Amino acid sequence: xxxxxxxxxxxxxxxxxxxxxxxxxxxxxxxxxxxxxxxxxxxxxxxxxxxxxxxxxxxxxxxxxxxxxxxxxxxxxxxxxxxxxxxxxxxxxxxxxxxxxxxxxxxxxxxxxxxxxxxxxxxxxxxxxxxxxxxxxxxxxxxxxxxxxxxxxxxxxxxxxxxxxxxxxxxxxxxxxxxxxxxxxxxxxxxxxxxxxxxxxxxxxxxxxxxxxxxxxxxxxxxxxxxxxxxxxxxxxxxxxxxxxxxxxxxxxxxxxxxxxxxxxxxxxxxxxxxxxxxxxxxxxxxxxxxxxxxxxxxxxxxxxxxxxx
Numbered sequence: 001x002x003x004x005x006x007x008x009x010x011x012x013x014x015x016x017x018x019x020x021x022x023x024x025x026x027x028x029x030x031x032x033x034x035x036x037x038x039x040x041x042x043x044x045x046x047x048x049x050x051x052x053x054x055x056x057x058x059x060x061x062x063x064x065x066x067x068x069x070x071x072x073x074x075x076x077x078x079x080x081x082x083x084x085x086x087x088x089x090x091x092x093x094x095x096x097x098x099x100x101x102x103x104x105x106x107x108x109x110x111x112x113x114x115x116x117x118x119x120x121x122x123x124x125x126x127x128x129x130x131x132x133x134x135x136x137x138x139x140x141x142x143x144x145x146x147x148x149x150x151x152x153x154x155x156x157x158x159x160x161x162x163x164x165x166x167x168x169x170x171x172x173x174x175x176x177x178x179x180x181x182x183x184x185x186x187x188x189x190x191x192x193x194x195x196x197x198x199x200x201x202x203x204x205x206x207x208x209x210x211x212x213x214x215x216x217x218x219x220x221x222x223x224x225x226x227x228x229x230x231x232x233x234x235x236x237x238x239x240x241x242x243x244x245x246x247x248x249x250x251x252x253x254x255x256x257x258x259x260x261x262x263x264x265x266x267x268x269x270x271x272x273x274x275x276x277x278x279x280x281x282x283x284x285x286x287x288x289x290x291x292x293x294x295x296x297x298x299x300x301x302x303x304x305x306x307x308x309x310x
Contacts, residue, residue: 003190005079006075006078006079006189006190007186007189007190009079009082009083009185009189010082010182010185010186010189010190011202011206012082012086013082013085013086013105013181013182013185014182014185014186014202014203014206014207014210015206015207015209015210015213016086016089016090016101016210017101017179017181017182017207017210018206018207018208018209018210018211018212018213018214019210019211019213019214020089020093020101020210020214020258021101021174021178021179021207021211021257021258022041022044022207022208022210022211022212022214022215023211023214023215024257024258024261024262025040025044025170025171025174025257025261026040026041026044026211026215027234027261034160034161034163034164034167035163035164035167037215040167041208041211041212041215042208043167043168043171044171044174044175044204044207044208044211045204045205045207045208046204047171047172047174047175047179048174048175048179048182048200048203048204048207048208049197049200049201049203049204050175050200051172051175051176051179052175052176052180052183052195052200053195053197053200055176055249056180056183056194056195057249057252058176058177058178058180058181058184058249058252058253058254059180059181059183059184059187059195060184060187060193060252061124061128061184061252061253061254062105062106062109062180062181062184062185062187062254063184063187063188063193065121065124065128065252066106066109066110066113066120066121066124066125066128067109067110067112067113067114067118067119067120067121068113068118068119068120069109069113069118069188070191071118071119073116073118073308074116074118074188075188075189076116076304076307077112077113077115077116077118077304077308078109078112078185078188078189079189080108080112080115080116080300080303080304080307081105081108081109081111081112081113081296081300081304082105082108082185084104084108084111084112084296084299084300084303085101085104085105085107085108085296085300086104087299088104088107088108088292088295088296088299089101089104089292092288092291092292097284097285097287097288097291099285099288099289099291099292100132100256100258100259100289100292101181101256101258102132102178102181102254102255102256102258102259103132103256103259103289103292103293103296104292104293104296105181105185105296106125106128106129106132106254106293106296107292107293107294107295107296107297107300108296108297108299108300109300110125110297110300111296111297111298111299111300111301111302111304112300112301112303112304113304114297114301114304115300115301115302115303115304115305115306115308116304116305116307116308117308127253128253128254129293131248131253131254131255132254132255132256132259134255135244135245135248135255135256135259135260135263136259136260136262136263136266136289137263138244138247138260138263139237139240139241139244139259139260139261139262139263139264139267140240140263140264140266140267140270141240141267142239142240142241142243142244142264142267143233143236143237143239143240143241143263143264143265143266143267143268143271144267144268144270144271145240146235146236146239146240146268147232147233147236147267147268147271147272148271150162150232150235150236151232156231159231159232159235162235162239163231163234163235163238165239166235166236166238166239166242167238169238169239169242169243169246170238170241170242170245170257170261172242172246173241173242173243173244173245173246173249173257174245174257176245176246176249177245177246177248177249177253177254177255177257178245178254178255178256178257178258179203179207179257180254181254182203182206182207183195183199183200183203186199186202186203232268232272233265233268233269233272233276234265234268236264236267236268236271237261237264237265237267237268238261238264240260240263240264240267240268241257241260241261241263241264244260244264245257245260259289262282262285266282
């Protein structure tokens with residue numbers, strides 16, 4: 001496949017990741033003026049560019065542990081996987097069901113690998129799926145604990161310092177885990193296995209542009225629809241999701257920061273009374289998560305199967 005097409009597809013994926021993920025990362029702190037959106041986006045771009053230089057284990061999980069894409073047709077299968085995952089995410093989002101691009105690309109890579117006849121590790125896929133599904137529950141539990149601790153430890157004025165700490169933890173967690181799906185697509189497309197700064201910088205730039213474009217919609221979904229959010233809830237969700245996602249990154253397991261944040265917001269709301277949680281919105285998002293991986297896998301698998309035999 002032409003190199004220019006591969007780079008274009010990988011670049012589109014990074015841009016859409018910014019639209020889908022960047023706003024969600026900033027949404028939890030929108031009710032606090034401590035971290036302004038421009039500052040937050042700049043911090044995210046820097047972390048996405050630099051953290052993979054220290055560790056890119058999660059990117060290697062996408063590249064090596066789900067399916068093997070270095071054989072004949074591997075790059076074509078990757079392109080099908082990316083496009084299928086983007087289609088599923090965009091269709092669900094257009095219907096008011098925001099979802100996880102991480103779940104979508106896991107499903108897309110798995111389905112495209114199977115459809116094209118590439119080696120796929122069922123055990124690795126199941127393990128990644130387990131951690132992915134556990135992330136929002138762990139985020140929710142940790143946020144429940146964090147909310148109660150913050151009530152005891154800080155005042156409204158001191159909450160701003162905790163917001164800075166939580167946001168920085170969250171940006172590092174995203175860059176060490178969820179954000180590396182973007183680097184993984186470039187790895188498969190261009191055939192490298194490390195994390196050269198020019199490529200991590202390109203990924204970060206595209207991600208930042210996507211975040212600018214998608215911030216209003218993504219931010220509104222998480223910060224307004226899931227719970228009647230107060231600054232305390234956002235800070236607790238930041239701290240909780242950061243801890244949960246970094247923990248998964250240490251063992252190379254990709255999880256969705258968006259899912260962890262959503263779980264964190266629900267856990268923070270429950271800690272101060274379940275009536276704050278808009279359960280109909282939470283259920284709508286969970287249904288989208290459940291649909292995302294199998295829909296991406298099915299679409300990518302069918303397309304890859306047809307193209308591999310034409």
